[in-house]
Amino acid sequence: MSLPEPADLTSLVLRTDFADEPTWEAVRAALDAVDAYPHATCVAERRFADARVAELVAWDSAAPEGERIHYVFLADAAALADPEHPLLAVDLADEPGRTFRVPVRWFPDVSANLSLANMDFAEFADTADEGDGTYRGFGED
Template identity: 60%
Template structure:
């Protein structure tokens, strides 16, 4: 069974699961960096996570000790690498394990920050998805 890496303090885990395009991965990382050049993500690019299923990630989190469990993470999967918008897949690991939604880099910081400090929960974002299962902010028309 795989184990999940821990994100750095006050960042979210962004786990790469697709290794077909290194240039796309670099573009994803660049898009998630703040304007000050700081990372709001702990980027993990390890081939042992290539093609890992959502079920495997949920199981890995459940197998972790209580203090090492995550409540959510973001995946840079095949869709992230091929879609021009580069949407990450957000994965709930706590309240509704396995629930997902997409989040383009434009809204990543809002989602990541609020989940990291437990200001909002996963469902609050997931419940506002559009028809493509993508979160695009609360103030969309």
């Protein structure tokens, strides 16, 4: 199975939990509202229900070189349950399977820098809180 390609200069946000439609819509609305520019290509296809990190890594690595997406953000059960909606960021290229969480509030910063290759995945992952693995900006509150 191949992963959908995000729109230009956006990041793929893949819905993997289908238990709560209103919360998914709230996450989508929050992603749209957090910045004046679009940063997310949201995909809610049931074929990705409960997809695991290892599966995503395998699917992306099986894609032809020019069709690989390098990273993805998951709207999983944990992201939908938490009021901050911390999406699970998954590295598919440099350190396949490495993850960190990013609340919607900081999603535009992460997405923009990754989509422009201004920063790499590890720079954000290395800054994530050691306790809960969540990126909350570079020394910001």
